[in-house]
Amino acid sequence: MDFDFNDDQDLLRATTRAYLEKRSSIASRRPLLESPEVFDRRVWEEGAELGWTALLVATEYEGGSVSDQPLVDLVVLAEEFGRTLQPGPLIPTNVVADAIARFGSVEQRRAHLPGIVAGKTVAAWCMTADGSPDLGGISLRATTGPDGGFTLTGTAGYVHGATVADLFLVTAASEAGPAQFLVPATSAGVSVRRLVTLDLTRRFGEVHFDAVAVPAANELATGDSAVDVHNRALAVATVLQGAEAVGAAEHLFAVTLQYSKDRIQFGRPIGSFQAIKHRMADLAISVEAMRAATHYAALALADGLDDADEAIATAGSYVTEAHAFLCGECLQLTGGIGFTWEHDVHLFLRRARTDEVLYGDPPWHREELCRLITSTRTKEQP
Amino acid sequence: MDFDFNDDQDLLRATTRAYLEKRSSIASRRPLLESPEVFDRRVWEEGAELGWTALLVATEYEGGSVSDQPLVDLVVLAEEFGRTLQPGPLIPTNVVADAIARFGSVEQRRAHLPGIVAGKTVAAWCMTADGSPDLGGISLRATTGPDGGFTLTGTAGYVHGATVADLFLVTAASEAGPAQFLVPATSAGVSVRRLVTLDLTRRFGEVHFDAVAVPAANELATGDSAVDVHNRALAVATVLQGAEAVGAAEHLFAVTLQYSKDRIQFGRPIGSFQAIKHRMADLAISVEAMRAATHYAALALADGLDDADEAIATAGSYVTEAHAFLCGECLQLTGGIGFTWEHDVHLFLRRARTDEVLYGDPPWHREELCRLITSTRTKEQP
Amino acid sequence: MDVRIPEIPASYDAYRDELRAFIAKHVPTLEMKPRSGLRVPDTAEDVEAQRNFVRALHDAGYRQDRFQAHDGDPFEQRILQQALSTVPEAAMGNPLVAGALKLFGTDDQKAKYLPPISRGDHIWSQLFSEPNAGSDLSNLKTRADLDGDVYVVNGQKVWTTWAQWSDYGYLLARTEPTPGPAGITAFVLDMKLPGVDVRPLREITGTTDFNEVFLTDVRVPVTDVIGQPGNGWKVTNMSLAMERSGIGGGGGGAVVGELIDAARLHNRRGRSAIEADDVRQGLARLAARSRIHRAIGHKIATRAAKGKLSVSDAPIGKIWFGELNLAMCEFALRLQGPRSALTEGDPAAYLDGVWQDRFLYARAWTIAGGSNEIMRNMIAERGLGLPKEPRGS
């Protein structure tokens, strides 16, 4: 029983935090909030040297992890990304790296993984058109050509990193069922429309595929195997999204706690008023719960525990919703000052509300969890 | 705009409260909590003289109200009944009186109303077998005999007052659709099983009809008209149930507020702790909301306002649920002392939980409300 | 028991028709995006267009009695209020001072200030909150020191709606150095006086609805005191109570209808969200809260008419509205699913992001004008008689 990070992971956290505070703090990115692009490719490449894109990739493709639980290592990074509201597509790039590393052919791994690991290839995940994880939500169609290649037509929505991505992992409906393809952003017929989002700290795109020709060699999976790719990607994304929320929540809670100690009204720190104190206690409980849920999901997925699916659905049910609630409470407790554009709390709130809906919203994960626990109950109680 | 009781209603309240405190206080009924019967027929007959059973009945049948809004008068009584957790079947007896007065033949009115008004005839309402207001939940079957009479067979559940009732209003499925009958408790084949309930202050029964012969003259309504009777009865019961909850909540809140001022911990009244204060404020808001919802529903039903259905469904959605929550909060705030059998808070909590499910539980009323508001929206926005 | 208000006689139909036609003809098209209701214009042109519209209404005889010392014909007033409630272009500045002037103003002040508010000639704002006097308004530090027949005002105000376009401010400042409510005085402040420096403040919505106002050696004539010196706390509480019951009095019915529309339009797992039981239950909960809001309003109006208002009435109304409004916005966002991430300016955003803006702005109702925490304290301490929180040193 050691449900905590190890020393190497603590070191990874310290290194990452120091780097992000120096090179990509929230304050340093303030001027970019309303600009078309906020991603800094140099930061990404420097981050790649710190392991941002390497953890889920084997050493033979230039990757490497700090522990034998690479996903847990990645949780450390995602928490730090959340804490500082990073713009970089840590989640989609690693989802794509993981998919290629686990499901790709040797040629595909050789072709893409070293670039991703080096930070040269930014990857994004085109899940569905409507942003729901249900594969029924795919609008993309893949038709097979005479040469064995494919033609992709349709749209993928709510794609984090689409505006800067070099490579897309694209889920499409093919004649053989769902299928995944690796599509370079430079392919003819690919275009990206930048979305205007509530979140100001990241950029999302709608990716249009207008008869995009994809060689057969770029097919990653098809049929049942494509469903596996999708489910694995969704599980990894849910864990990492939870970890970003945990990092953000820990930070915003700490800031709000400090504010409640410093802000004097009626001659007393507002944190001395018991109604505020009990709400802070409730938020502290909720942060602990978010952390426990996320870390357990990471561990269960990393080690392939029997209850990994339930653990993922639990994290998806609870964490982003609790985080959004926490941001609202922190805004309320920070009062008028929190209501200003200049205070960071709205950046956290805006991002938290967006996090809730990116990889299956909490009601979606709850339906999953209900399905899982009721099917188990049937088995146990025939 | 005068959304309050008038002077005559205030007088009715004062008279009722004084009588109940003298003749039927909670303390006086303590020894009966676990006895088979808790209803006192003398109290009921004396109450009849105070108008408990007369308000919805016309003067020609010995009835009479204190205002031109008899249902609002009755809300006053129901609030006082709730306040002192009365055992008497105020709601069902008045529901039955109302049904006979509005839908009965002259003969039926003459036969039953004077006895009800005088307190000699205690009436109970056999709604359905499963306690749900859906007419699909009726297990009672009425078959027509060669003499034009009916034979009733089946069960009605969760009937308040069944153990002491002289007359039942019975809903059954007949060949002509749903139908209502007036069935004396002494009819051959009628038997009542007393239920063991969470609520200790009232008695409920399951009424069994074993080939009970009912003359044609006792048929109150059939078909569409029977649905009207049912809906009207449910509306009246929902309003009065809300009023009982309001009276109970007002009293329990006042007791708990006083306790929070008197109970000293850490050298201070616990009501001086802000976390407690804010919860008391929330309960005060909730009591005001319960009151406003119930009074508006009573008014809308009494005056036949356009939005009466929505008003009833609103009260049914909110009031009993808010009341049950309030009782739980009062138990928590009264701490260990409230956890003892001797303290009254559990009697309120037990009754509140029962109130929630008697005449359509809050989810049932919410589905009604949703149906109503969505159909209106369709009309307005074609 | 009765909540009916007298029906407007058919003889007023002509008045209503003329008014509607007048509004339709004169209502300006502003540059500014309406978003979730008009808040505060971005440009002087828009302000001038609004001002001209209000003047035109006034000059045509459409005068709201809340801005005037005398009341108009009640039926005409109701028709006017109903018609203008859907025309945010007619709302200009913060008219809170009108109540204060009516209750506490001198005859000269009433004559000088009320008609121009009514006509739209003067735009007003309210200079109450300070950086360290938010929830604890009585802690305000802005000083007004008597110097002959003027007060010299120094200090900083914040959360001032419309200050950037205001002609006058309803100012609270401290004329005695005692702490707390005593020693606070209410003033009329001419915003064009030297030393008044207005700096617009941008909020989390991205819009600029509020301002900071810096006051440096501003010389305010003693004749611009409202009520008596040192009496400002009483003047304020009366006008704040009016504002809070106003906030609490708004309806919510229209908004529930909008939630139904959103639930019908958006899908969940392949079917319309409105078919899902949890969505239906949630809609009904909000609809019930909205209807109860109206019923609570009837209760408060009844007590007001009988002169039996409780100190808890305004806070109850304000909390109920603020929390319901926020819950509706959150519900609307959740109905949109992934699409809720899109906001104003994105062609695929639902209703051009109006719910996203409302969601962010919703906190203005739970924080401003006395936060819900302060409102709960008022209910508990002044309404329920629970012991007061000790003030720190």
Next chain:
Amino acid sequence: MDVRIPEIPASYDAYRDELRAFIAKHVPTLEMKPRSGLRVPDTAEDVEAQRNFVRALHDAGYRQDRFQAHDGDPFEQRILQQALSTVPEAAMGNPLVAGALKLFGTDDQKAKYLPPISRGDHIWSQLFSEPNAGSDLSNLKTRADLDGDVYVVNGQKVWTTWAQWSDYGYLLARTEPTPGPAGITAFVLDMKLPGVDVRPLREITGTTDFNEVFLTDVRVPVTDVIGQPGNGWKVTNMSLAMERSGIGGGGGGAVVGELIDAARLHNRRGRSAIEADDVRQGLARLAARSRIHRAIGHKIATRAAKGKLSVSDAPIGKIWFGELNLAMCEFALRLQGPRSALTEGDPAAYLDGVWQDRFLYARAWTIAGGSNEIMRNMIAERGLGLPKEPRGS
């Protein structure tokens, strides 16, 4: 990161099988209804039957290390704990004192008291709370005045589980007249001493799980002080922390399963409740909270193992469990619809009213052992470093 505990080797299968067979053979059939788990027996015969069962377990070598000064074989202990966790007949009295004795007891005390607890020869209860010292335990008024080599104890205790069947009590009393935590001393109290008067207390559940204990001139030898005189607050806090983390550490998985059963069985508007989206969402919420409860337990266990427990850990576990347990009971009642009105003794009551009893008893977990309000204060003040509530005079 790892939450696995070493698998129990197959070599222990025989031990487990024998234990199960032993329990099945010896577990008594009590007169008392089990209801929501065994709480406290109503009759001396039931107590004796339980005692014989615990003795039989002990004498057969099945000894739980929490009652003993030394630890047993870890695998055997795990098997024993798992097996006994589903056998409430083996739980007898309040063993909180065992931790206090292990940490603070003299060798004589350990030798005298620990083995009989383990064997079931002595039943213990905990004499902490008083009518005016509930949340504010440090306000306790029970006096223990030194008179030669005995303390003379006077006072009243309440909420004492099992006192009516106890041989010994773990008593807190004040040996110095100073207010607050200082001057409190922990004692072993022989419940058979003259002046100990136990009066069973009936709770809202209708059961008698607790007692009042009146202490009048009870003469307790100085050798029965646990730890040092005046040190009782420290002794208590250590044992309460152990109790709270125990409360927080329970699982909830089985209960979620019971909710699924209830949702399948009961109908809503003509179909199984489990088909309704709001029921499914509600079930999933509770299942998630239950799983998170376990994960929080792993976090706390990890910190405990590293000696890095936070003062917030036990309160977080206790609040989470208490609120989840109550929410599950409320959910189970609501699933039953009208049937939820029926309770123990009614043939139509669902599972003979077990959920109704659990619902009422649920408040014991949110009030007793430090109410959730006290727990929130501990988290805020001691965990988060927020200012302490001022104590009144």
